[in-house]
Amino acid sequence: MSVATELKSVGHAISYRCGLSAAIAHWHTCGRILMYHGITPEGAPELKAQLQYMARHFKVVSLESMVCRLDSNLSNNDSTCSANEIVLTFDDGLRNNLTVVYPILQQLQLPATFFVCPELIETQAWLWNHEMRCRLQALAAPALAELGIHLTGPATVNVVIEQMKKLALQQRHQAEEVVRQSTPDFQPTLDQKAAFDMMNWDDLLFFDPSLITIGSHTLSHPILTTLSASETEHELIESRQFLERKLQREVNFFCYPNGSYDARAYKIAQKTYRAAVTTNSGVLNGKEPRDLHRLPRIPSADKAALTAWRLHRPEA
Numbered sequence: 001m002s003v004a005t006e007l008k009s010v011g012h013a014i015s016y017r018c019g020l021s022a023a024i025a026h027w028h029t030c031g032r033i034l035m036y037h038g039i040t041p042e043g044a045p046e047l048k049a050q051l052q053y054m055a056r057h058f059k060v061v062s063l064e065s066m067v068c069r070l071d072s073n074l075s076n077n078d079s080t081c082s083a084n085e086i087v088l089t090f091d092d093g094l095r096n097n098l099t100v101v102y103p104i105l106q107q108l109q110l111p112a113t114f115f116v117c118p119e120l121i122e123t124q125a126w127l128w129n130h131e132m133r134c135r136l137q138a139l140a141a142p143a144l145a146e147l148g149i150h151l152t153g154p155a156t157v158n159v160v161i162e163q164m165k166k167l168a169l170q171q172r173h174q175a176e177e178v179v180r181q182s183t184p185d186f187q188p189t190l191d192q193k194a195a196f197d198m199m200n201w202d203d204l205l206f207f208d209p210s211l212i213t214i215g216s217h218t219l220s221h222p223i224l225t226t227l228s229a230s231e232t233e234h235e236l237i238e239s240r241q242f243l244e245r246k247l248q249r250e251v252n253f254f255c256y257p258n259g260s261y262d263a264r265a266y267k268i269a270q271k272t273y274r275a276a277v278t279t280n281s282g283v284l285n286g287k288e289p290r291d292l293h294r295l296p297r298i299p300s301a302d303k304a305a306l307t308a309w310r311l312h313r314p315e316a
Contacts, residue, residue: 016305031284115217115255215253281314
């Protein structure tokens with residue numbers, strides 16, 4: 001860690017403990033949508049500390065509640081925002097959202113939205129990037145170097161994954177098979193399973209619908225900008241229909257996988273969902289008309305102090 005980074009970390013910690021972070025966030029008087037993903041059992045105490053902080057200093061509301069307010073404001077040409085309200089969102093449908101996150105939300109009585117991929121729920125397959133990363137990390141350095149050259153050129157695990165994200169769907173599937181064939185003995189560890197296993201339908205039906213909103217994250221978590229028109233339409237429309245058939249409840253909200261979307265995906269999201277969230281960093285400050293299908297979020301951090309700081313500096 002560089003000296004500058006360490007000093008920033010110390011500053012965040014002091015601001016968090018003395019209440020400065022909360023005071024500055026309140027001064028900005030805006031609405032916020034927080035973005036989380038998976039939380040391992042080891043991360044449970046940290047998540048609880050963060051959510052207790054949110055409950056103590058802000059009003060945690062459902063995504064439905066915030067979208068209703070934003071929608072009403074748009075209809076009335078009102079630029080006011082949901083002052084100091086926070087929405088909690090968790091992407092990907094990982095099983096630790098049930099085993100780790102949900103008990104904390106229940107205890108604190110905080111609403112949240114879980115964005116899930118019904119095809120992965122059905123097949124119990126991992127997100128492709130999680131599987132590929134774990135398989136690549138299992139390779140010895142010479143084997144990884146040779147495979148990297150075959151796939152994308154000399155590269156690290158992270159570079160290979162990022163390059164695979166840019167491939168058309170069929171090409172990416174072919175690259176995945178190359179990785180699987182190169183790692184025939186791969187077996188996920190218990191820690192990896194805790195981090196990347198998916199929820200099943202019984203898990204989703206277990207949630208209290210007054211506390212947990214289920215949203216669509218496409219069928220299988222592809223990068224939408226790499227898809228054809230028909231593939232994009234299938235991923236967005238069928239994922240909602242699939243979830244509604246299985247859960248017998250409305251699915252009104254969507255999350256763009258990897259935050260990637262183009263004009264085609266955006267238009268389909270507009271027609272299919274009431275609102276959609278992005279990975280674009282930002283807050284709902286009422287200073288400009290708010291596009292309900294391009295809602296920004298604040299990325300959570302591993303440490304409560306940095307998450308608290310991001311409530312007024314999302315890009316930190």
